[in-house]
Amino acid sequence: MHIVYKSEPVRGAHWQRWLAQQAPDIQLHIWPEIGDPAEVEMLIAWQPPDDLTTLFPNLKALLSVGAGADQFDLSQLPPDLPVVRMIEPGLTQGMVEYVTFAVLGLHRDMPRYLQQQRQQQWLGHASLPAGKRRVGVMGLGELGQAVAAQLVSLGFDCSGWSRTPRMIDGVTCWHGEQPPGDFLARSDILICLLPLTDSTRGMLNQQLFRQLPRDAALVQVGRGPQLNQDHLLAALDSGQLRAAVIDVTDPEPLPPGHAFWTHPAIWLTPHIASQTQTESAAAALLANLRRYQRGEAMVGLIDRRRGY
Numbered sequence: 001m002h003i004v005y006k007s008e009p010v011r012g013a014h015w016q017r018w019l020a021q022q023a024p025d026i027q028l029h030i031w032p033e034i035g036d037p038a039e040v041e042m043l044i045a046w047q048p049p050d051d052l053t054t055l056f057p058n059l060k061a062l063l064s065v066g067a068g069a070d071q072f073d074l075s076q077l078p079p080d081l082p083v084v085r086m087i088e089p090g091l092t093q094g095m096v097e098y099v100t101f102a103v104l105g106l107h108r109d110m111p112r113y114l115q116q117q118r119q120q121q122w123l124g125h126a127s128l129p130a131g132k133r134r135v136g137v138m139g140l141g142e143l144g145q146a147v148a149a150q151l152v153s154l155g156f157d158c159s160g161w162s163r164t165p166r167m168i169d170g171v172t173c174w175h176g177e178q179p180p181g182d183f184l185a186r187s188d189i190l191i192c193l194l195p196l197t198d199s200t201r202g203m204l205n206q207q208l209f210r211q212l213p214r215d216a217a218l219v220q221v222g223r224g225p226q227l228n229q230d231h232l233l234a235a236l237d238s239g240q241l242r243a244a245v246i247d248v249t250d251p252e253p254l255p256p257g258h259a260f261w262t263h264p265a266i267w268l269t270p271h272i273a274s275q276t277q278t279e280s281a282a283a284a285l286l287a288n289l290r291r292y293q294r295g296e297a298m299v300g301l302i303d304r305r306r307g308y
């Protein structure tokens with residue numbers, strides 16, 4: 001089988017060497033070297049070339065190197081071309097680490113203590129045990145479920161919301177097209193782990209923030225366009241929200257001088273919450289290619305109607 005990789009070249013070189021050892025029947029070409037394009041069955045990419053299907057007339061699937069597929073313009077792809085996102089343990093573990101860091105930081109009031117440190121102010125405030133901190137996870141998929149399980153193990157009072165019903169041990173689960181008011185009203189720390197779709201674009205807005213408990217905090221690790229940035233700033237300035245940890249923005253990077261760079265209640269990171277880990281992802285990729293060869297559905301297949 002011939003596959004083409006078009007993304008970060010160091011990872012590509014590693015996968016090429018690894019596949020040559022583990023699966024010599026699979027030949028990985030690193031863009032712009034593509035071998036005989038008529039033989040190429042899979043393209044692994046972050047951004048595919050514009051003329052994808054003309055270039056690769058026998059393409060059987062497009063694989064994303066990342067956890068989402070929202071970077072692809074699905075409307076420009078042949079409707080019957082399977083699109084597959086990356087699901088691999090290293091990516092999941094990275095997200096669990098980042099969100100745990102963010103929730104613990106917010107739980108222990110770290111944004112406030114960092115501001116106090118800058119002002120050389122030695123002043124303690126009452127703290128709460130984790131069991132009294134209500135955390136809400138928006139999106140209970142691959143990542144949301146792993147994050148919720150970790151937060152439960154740390155003793156947080158955890159709930160979650162997804163489109164369709166989910167059951168997770170120790171987590172109060174809600175479902176439906178819109179986040180239920182009761183779910184938002186009990187989210188002292190709200191985590192967004194939703195994919196970017198038409199229904200989640202702009203979802204983190206003033207109307208939603210107003211339904212959170214006063215003094216709530218936000219962890220935004222989904223995708224930038226889900227957040228209305230002006231509404232967040234207004235919610236922070238009015239005291240509706242006390243802090244936000246933001247890993248994804250629109251655009252990325254934010255322009256110089258943007259309010260998020262210096263806002264005292266915002267922790268901003270440059271879309272690093274979780275990354276595809278070269279070694280664990282190689283094994284996940286090979287397992288998926290083998291599924292395809294056996295005629296089985298690949299893990300991470302995007303439902304083109306839902307958009308995720």
Ligand code: NDP
Pocket residue numbers: 067068069095138139140141142143144161162163164165166176177178193194195196197199200221222223247248271272273274275308
């Ligand atoms: P999944 O597809 O496995 O899970 C998505 C979850 O969101 C599902 O529970 C789904 O509901 C729910 N959902 C989707 N749309 C809606 C909606 N309209 N209303 C309610 N719930 C909805 O995705 P992952 O968990 O793997 O990843 C989630 C997102 O995390 C990615 O799409 C990406 O945007 C982001 N991400 C960010 C990274 C970073 O570094 N910041 C790294 C990796 C991912 P249901 O269960 O019913 O299908």
